[in-house]
Amino acid sequence: MTTKKPTVAVYKFSSCDGCQLSILNMEDDLLDLADAIDIAYFLEATRAQKPGPYDIAIVEGSITTPHEIERIKEVRATAKTVVALGTCATAGGIQALRNFANAEEFARVVYGHPEYLHYLETATPLSEHIPVDLELWGCPVNKAQVIEVIVALLNNRLPNLPPYSVCLECKRRGTICVLVDKGIPCIGPATQAGCGAICPTIGRGCYGCFGPARDVNPGAMATMLRQLERYPGETARLFRGISGYAPTFRTIVDDILPANEEAQ
Amino acid sequence: MKNIKVPALARVEGEGGLYIGLKNGKAVEIRLDIYEPPRFFEGFLKDRYLQEVPDITARICGICPVAYQMSAVYALENALGVKISPQVRALRRLMYCGEYIESHALHIYMLQAPDLLGKESVLEVAAEAPDVVKTALRLKKIGNELLKAIGGRSVHPVNVCVGGFYSWPDARVIKALLPDMEWGLNAAIDTVKLALTLPYPDLEIDYEFVALHHPDEYGVIEGDVLSSNGRKLSISEYENGYIEEHVRHSNALHSRTVDNNTYLVGPLARLNLNHEQLMPRAKKALQEFGIRLPIKNPYKSLIARSIELVNFYEEAIRLIKEYKPGGPAHLDLKLIAGEGSGATEAPRGLLYHRYKIDARGMVQFAKITPPTAQNLPRIEADLFKLTPKIVSLPEAEATLIAEHLVRSYDPCISCATHFLKLKIAEK
Numbered sequence: 001m002t003t004k005k006p007t008v009a010v011y012k013f014s015s016c017d018g019c020q021l022s023i024l025n026m027e028d029d030l031l032d033l034a035d036a037i038d039i040a041y042f043l044e045a046t047r048a049q050k051p052g053p054y055d056i057a058i059v060e061g062s063i064t065t066p067h068e069i070e071r072i073k074e075v076r077a078t079a080k081t082v083v084a085l086g087t088c089a090t091a092g093g094i095q096a097l098r099n100f101a102n103a104e105e106f107a108r109v110v111y112g113h114p115e116y117l118h119y120l121e122t123a124t125p126l127s128e129h130i131p132v133d134l135e136l137w138g139c140p141v142n143k144a145q146v147i148e149v150i151v152a153l154l155n156n157r158l159p160n161l162p163p164y165s166v167c168l169e170c171k172r173r174g175t176i177c178v179l180v181d182k183g184i185p186c187i188g189p190a191t192q193a194g195c196g197a198i199c200p201t202i203g204r205g206c207y208g209c210f211g212p213a214r215d216v217n218p219g220a221m222a223t224m225l226r227q228l229e230r231y232p233g234e235t236a237r238l239f240r241g242i243s244g245y246a247p248t249f250r251t252i253v254d255d256i257l258p259a260n261e262e263a264q
Numbered sequence: 265m266k267n268i269k270v271p272a273l274a275r276v277e278g279e280g281g282l283y284i285g286l287k288n289g290k291a292v293e294i295r296l297d298i299y300e301p302p303r304f305f306e307g308f309l310k311d312r313y314l315q316e317v318p319d320i321t322a323r324i325c326g327i328c329p330v331a332y333q334m335s336a337v338y339a340l341e342n343a344l345g346v347k348i349s350p351q352v353r354a355l356r357r358l359m360y361c362g363e364y365i366e367s368h369a370l371h372i373y374m375l376q377a378p379d380l381l382g383k384e385s386v387l388e389v390a391a392e393a394p395d396v397v398k399t400a401l402r403l404k405k406i407g408n409e410l411l412k413a414i415g416g417r418s419v420h421p422v423n424v425c426v427g428g429f430y431s432w433p434d435a436r437v438i439k440a441l442l443p444d445m446e447w448g449l450n451a452a453i454d455t456v457k458l459a460l461t462l463p464y465p466d467l468e469i470d471y472e473f474v475a476l477h478h479p480d481e482y483g484v485i486e487g488d489v490l491s492s493n494g495r496k497l498s499i500s501e502y503e504n505g506y507i508e509e510h511v512r513h514s515n516a517l518h519s520r521t522v523d524n525n526t527y528l529v530g531p532l533a534r535l536n537l538n539h540e541q542l543m544p545r546a547k548k549a550l551q552e553f554g555i556r557l558p559i560k561n562p563y564k565s566l567i568a569r570s571i572e573l574v575n576f577y578e579e580a581i582r583l584i585k586e587y588k589p590g591g592p593a594h595l596d597l598k599l600i601a602g603e604g605s606g607a608t609e610a611p612r613g614l615l616y617h618r619y620k621i622d623a624r625g626m627v628q629f630a631k632i633t634p635p636t637a638q639n640l641p642r643i644e645a646d647l648f649k650l651t652p653k654i655v656s657l658p659e660a661e662a663t664l665i666a667e668h669l670v671r672s673y674d675p676c677i678s679c680a681t682h683f684l685k686l687k688i689a690e691k
Contacts, residue, residue, distance in 0.1 A: 031390055
């Protein structure tokens with residue numbers, strides 16, 4: 001191939017670095033990947049920085065400060081394709097728990113001088129600020145899916161990502177349903193596949209790292225789960241977790257919470 | 265006039281900047297500007313059920329999630345007054361071995377070694393020494409495979425709960441890791457040899473070292489908080505010795521001792537205080553290669569990490585051989601209102617948690633003191649010491665040595681916000 005290798009920039013916003021780390025964790029494929037693409041900007045991996053524009057921007061993290069709003073717009077302006085990497089970037093992630101409470105109060109709880117801080121009241125997905133070309137969910141993302149997304153982009157095709165829920169992964173693994181068989185609250189039926197159903201496989205319920213699946217029946221799920229709660233408010237807390245700010249999960253919690261009760 | 269600006273420090277976990285203000289060639293002001301956004305984890309934990317805590321605290325750090333899970337479960341178990349079984353304890357140590365292997369291999373080869381080899385990244389190293397990088401990637405992969413075998417995945421594993429594990433990992437899967445582990449132990453010993461050949465910048469600091477100390481094993485999950493100044497506190501007394509405060513230029517809190525001293529946590533502190541408790545092969549490596557302790561050069565924490573890499577491969581091999589799941593994987597918890605603290609050694613240093621829970625098991629209060637918050641004042645103090653040595657150097661070189669110092673700490677900036685752009689400016 002004589003054409004220029006596509007340039008890729010990897011950015012971090014408000015996040016734990018775990019999704020970027022899944023790129024560094026492609027131990028078997030990292031050197032091949034570095035042959036196939038030109039890593040132009042990836043602060044966690046290299047000091048070297050090439051100026052944009054870039055073919056692909058891969059963005060980890062949610063938008064939680066005024067400065068990040070400006071930065072994400074700059075990323076959009078310099079990249080042909082923007083990929084939101086992980087549930088922080090696609091739904092605000094765990095940081096979005098502040099959206100259901102008072103961020104000022106959190107700041108007072110955690111920091112001695114909240115007046116030194118600059119932050120937004122909400123933690124939001126990239127798509128609330130810029131057009132995003134591709135979203136890859138997961139907390140953390142599945143590295144096989146990251147490779148699939150990069151290969152798809154390099155070959156100018158859509159990535160092949162599972163459209164079904166965690167339930168199908170349980171069936172494939174031969175994992176007996178924890179919800180039906182053991183009465184353990186599990187939001188796998190409402191959650192996108194991608195993790196490999198790791199939680200039900202070890203005997204616990206799914207807690208929604210990969211965001212809402214398509215065609216969820218929220219009412220039926222909530223009704224069933226509420227009969228199985230092991231502590232008060234478990235159903236609401238399961239949905240209001242890692243992917244809690246995703247619209248489908250938000251609606252479920254709003255529907256089951258009485259107006260005067262708060263899950264947070 | 266000297267003006268050095270690097271927009272953001274690379275090869276660290278998280279985001280921050282460094283400002284060095286000079287006057288007549290002397291540093292008059294040094295600040296590590298943490299611009300990693302504030303994250304309100306202690307706030308998120310309030311009113312969550314205790315079993316949700318390890319899943320939430322894992323999200324503080326993608327590189328050391330196990331540490332955040334372990335300190336949390338120990339603290340919550342102390343709040344409930346329960347004690348885990350020896351089998352669960354052994355599996356927790358094995359899981360921690362996986363995190364040390366993965367995190368140390370990453371830091372030694374991919375984050376710090378490029379500085380010592382005059383490269384921008386591990387990919388540049390790979391262009392010249394592909395076999396070294398392939399070895400590094402395999403060393404790291406084995407740690408991740410161990411984490412996956414126990415926790416379901418390496419980043420944010422899902423098997424850790426208050427009281428133990430959701431279920432015992434399959435013994436066949438764990439035992440199948442042995443050949444790779446044996447290879448890893450030898451490759452880790454080669455890593456020590458390589459570490460001893462690298463050209464570290466000169467810098468000797470009289471640190472107060474602080475680490476968990478356990479008489480019978482290399483301190484990781486239980487023991488006392490030991491200082492090289494002689495202060496020895498139980499984990500529940502930690503806050504009597506060490507104070508965290510909020511400073512203006514940082515979204516991270518800064519720690520100091522009650523005697524108003526900065527202190528160092530992490531691999532140098534652990535190795536210098538706990539080398540007697542190393543596994544036999546790791547201890548032998550210290551002697552065999554003539555490594556004299558204490559090591560007081562922060563850049564040489566890479567050597568301490570390499571010894572720990574040997575130690576944790578060695579301990580993983582022992583624990584895998586002994587692994588025999590038996591009894592319940594987790595305790596049946598009786599909920600009571602209570603308060604408890606827990607501390608474990610994350611790969612980058614001591615990590616302290618304290619929780620108050622109510623009778624329903626809901627968190628009423630959470631306090632988390634990450635290793636990097638404890639090291640930040642120490643990094644600033646080291647930079648003061650370093651600056652006179654580098655002011656006469658060409659700008660690019662001076663910048664690199666200062667950045668390298670910060671990177672040698674393996675700072676976890678995301679964790680501490682709750683980190684780096686370098687700017688040296690003449691005032």
